[in-house]
Amino acid sequence: MKSWLKKSYLSIAAILSCSLSHGQGNETDSLLVVLKDAKVDTILIDTYTRLSVIYYENDPEKSVHYGMMALEKAEKQKDPVRLARVCQSIGVAYDYKGNLDSCLFFLNRAAKICRESGLIDKESHMVSDIALAHYLRGNYEFALRNHLEALRLRKEFGDKRFIAISYNNIGLVYRSRKDFENAIRYYKLSLVLKQENQDEKGILNTFINIGSAYQNNDQFDSALVYAEKANELAKTLQLENDILAAESNMAAALVNLKRLEEAFPLLSAAETKAIATGEKKSLLTIYETYGDALRLKGRLHEAENMYQKGLAIASGNKRREYMEVYYRKLATLNHTAGNDRAAFDFAEKGRRIKDSLWNEENSRQINEMSAVYETAEKEKQIETLNIENKLNQAELQQRKRERNYFILSSFLLLGIAGVSYIGYSTNKKKKNVLNKQNAVIEQQLSEKEYLLKEIHHRVKNNLQVVSSLLSLQSRYIRDELALDAVKDSRNRVHAMAMIHQNLYQEDNLTGIYIRDYITRLCQNLFQSYNIHESRVRLSTAIDALIMDVDLVIPLGLILNELITNSLKYAFPYEREGELQITLRQMNNQIKLTVKDNGIGFPENTLTEKKDSLGSKLIQAFVQKLKGNMKAYNQDGAIVEINFNHTGIQKT
Numbered sequence: 001m002k003s004w005l006k007k008s009y010l011s012i013a014a015i016l017s018c019s020l021s022h023g024q025g026n027e028t029d030s031l032l033v034v035l036k037d038a039k040v041d042t043i044l045i046d047t048y049t050r051l052s053v054i055y056y057e058n059d060p061e062k063s064v065h066y067g068m069m070a071l072e073k074a075e076k077q078k079d080p081v082r083l084a085r086v087c088q089s090i091g092v093a094y095d096y097k098g099n100l101d102s103c104l105f106f107l108n109r110a111a112k113i114c115r116e117s118g119l120i121d122k123e124s125h126m127v128s129d130i131a132l133a134h135y136l137r138g139n140y141e142f143a144l145r146n147h148l149e150a151l152r153l154r155k156e157f158g159d160k161r162f163i164a165i166s167y168n169n170i171g172l173v174y175r176s177r178k179d180f181e182n183a184i185r186y187y188k189l190s191l192v193l194k195q196e197n198q199d200e201k202g203i204l205n206t207f208i209n210i211g212s213a214y215q216n217n218d219q220f221d222s223a224l225v226y227a228e229k230a231n232e233l234a235k236t237l238q239l240e241n242d243i244l245a246a247e248s249n250m251a252a253a254l255v256n257l258k259r260l261e262e263a264f265p266l267l268s269a270a271e272t273k274a275i276a277t278g279e280k281k282s283l284l285t286i287y288e289t290y291g292d293a294l295r296l297k298g299r300l301h302e303a304e305n306m307y308q309k310g311l312a313i314a315s316g317n318k319r320r321e322y323m324e325v326y327y328r329k330l331a332t333l334n335h336t337a338g339n340d341r342a343a344f345d346f347a348e349k350g351r352r353i354k355d356s357l358w359n360e361e362n363s364r365q366i367n368e369m370s371a372v373y374e375t376a377e378k379e380k381q382i383e384t385l386n387i388e389n390k391l392n393q394a395e396l397q398q399r400k401r402e403r404n405y406f407i408l409s410s411f412l413l414l415g416i417a418g419v420s421y422i423g424y425s426t427n428k429k430k431k432n433v434l435n436k437q438n439a440v441i442e443q444q445l446s447e448k449e450y451l452l453k454e455i456h457h458r459v460k461n462n463l464q465v466v467s468s469l470l471s472l473q474s475r476y477i478r479d480e481l482a483l484d485a486v487k488d489s490r491n492r493v494h495a496m497a498m499i500h501q502n503l504y505q506e507d508n509l510t511g512i513y514i515r516d517y518i519t520r521l522c523q524n525l526f527q528s529y530n531i532h533e534s535r536v537r538l539s540t541a542i543d544a545l546i547m548d549v550d551l552v553i554p555l556g557l558i559l560n561e562l563i564t565n566s567l568k569y570a571f572p573y574e575r576e577g578e579l580q581i582t583l584r585q586m587n588n589q590i591k592l593t594v595k596d597n598g599i600g601f602p603e604n605t606l607t608e609k610k611d612s613l614g615s616k617l618i619q620a621f622v623q624k625l626k627g628n629m630k631a632y633n634q635d636g637a638i639v640e641i642n643f644n645h646t647g648i649q650k651t
Helices: 003-016 027-037 041-054 060-074 080-097 100-116 120-136 140-157 160-176 180-196 200-216 220-237 240-256 260-277 280-296 300-316 320-336 340-413 417-474 480-505 514-528 549-570 603-607 613-624
Strands: 511-513 536-542 545-548 577-586 589-596 628-633 637-644 648-650
Touching: 027 041, 041 060, 041 080, 060 080, 080 100, 080 120, 100 120, 120 140, 120 160, 140 160, 160 180, 160 200, 180 200, 200 220, 200 240, 220 240, 240 260, 240 280, 260 280, 280 300, 280 320, 300 320, 320 340, 511 514, 511 549, 514 536, 514 545, 514 549, 514 577, 545 549, 549 577, 549 589, 549 613, 549 637, 613 628
Parallel strands: 536 577
Antiparallel strands: 511 545, 545 648, 577 589, 589 637, 628 637
């Protein structure tokens, strides 16, 4: 866990904790002495909690242990602040252990306790910790949602210091998503509040963040302005590491602005300071910038020396993103110098690392989309269970009333004739009550159907949000390969969104009319890849079936990949052709066939295992359907998939 993230957790814990006056070096021993002598539960709770905080990083297992000891005592007390603090401590300990589910369980419990007790300020800290846990795992969508919720709470109780922290955290999430314009916007909002609070160290940190964001967004004039501001303030505060960071950023901006003579003295001084203080992270930036400046001056041998120094540090620290940068720059440099063999070797090494980083980012985005979808599914299940619980309670109440009325009627029948009239009246009232209850149950069933539709509507909206985010992200991508991958991911999300849109728009909440769904899916993909049906004709033969949603999701994603593959690769150079999609129910089997009359599969893809993301997705979903797949060439490419037809009915 990065040190600044550790400090973020511990700063919140310090805000919530009670003061225990023990020496820093011997704090653990002193706390253990307190445990031995303490007889009051509140002292035991505070001591166990403090021990849990101390062991966060070095021994998270022990941290959880002490947190649980505190929780056992705290649950007997009627002190929401202490109980929330204990739950928060356990949640953070689980985060250090790498157990996200347990981390979120305890942090959400802490937030709920604070919310129910009206402790808005403390609730905001818990929500901020939840956001941080998601951020550490690359779940930027959930991190952003929770940071925005923490910001809303902090605005409600009005502490500008924490509002500034939330703005800064939101900026960090946007920067990680490479949305530098939004990152800069939130950094500047944080800066305004830090200036009002005269928080000089916070102002310095934000100057550096804004300058770096401008640098990443190729706005080098603005990057230089904020780097100079950071340098001036760092010198006033006499913070050597921040001076070094600011001077490195100034040099990078100057080199990009081609003001090389101003950059060289800064680079030389920064290199000397970084070597003296062992700041290897700063040296990575310095050597890259120094090499760029020397290359622009035509001093290629010296530039290569700087790149090699940076590459050695990056390799030693396993910083692959920097290794890729240095390999790429060394390849360009050697090509310029006419050393094509070395240029090829460096380019190939850089390409391997870039592919590895790209695959990891793809996996992170898939995991994030899965997390969004699974959360929506869990919310849907919770809503369904709540509805069922209400219906069960109504049914139970009805049965109890029926039993009571039956007993009462039995006694009345044993009475005198005069009481019979009373029994008759009572029975009539009972029927009225039952009629009212039946009306209530019918209304609840109607509400259940409405709520289920609303759940599917919300799931569809959540998936549309993900699709919009991918669309927004694509605006900042210059690499054609990356842009194509983002478009493919957006189409996969849209394929799932259409399923839930069908469910809430149709009367049948349990199934999908597969013929309509495949037709709309094809229309969307043709439109996405700008393919007119006059060039690629679409022919479908699909049985009129209603399929269960758990079957349609993998089937729809398989179709999305196969149709996408045909549209992108089967008809190069504006070639005309035909795409045929067939889905038939035969005996106990469903057979799906996707065929085109294009150029066919390359021979190596039919004999070798494909490692592309689309191929892996198809194989995974065929396995989920418990089916089998056959791909071959015959006047074009043909893919046949067979699976058992469970959860299917004819229309």
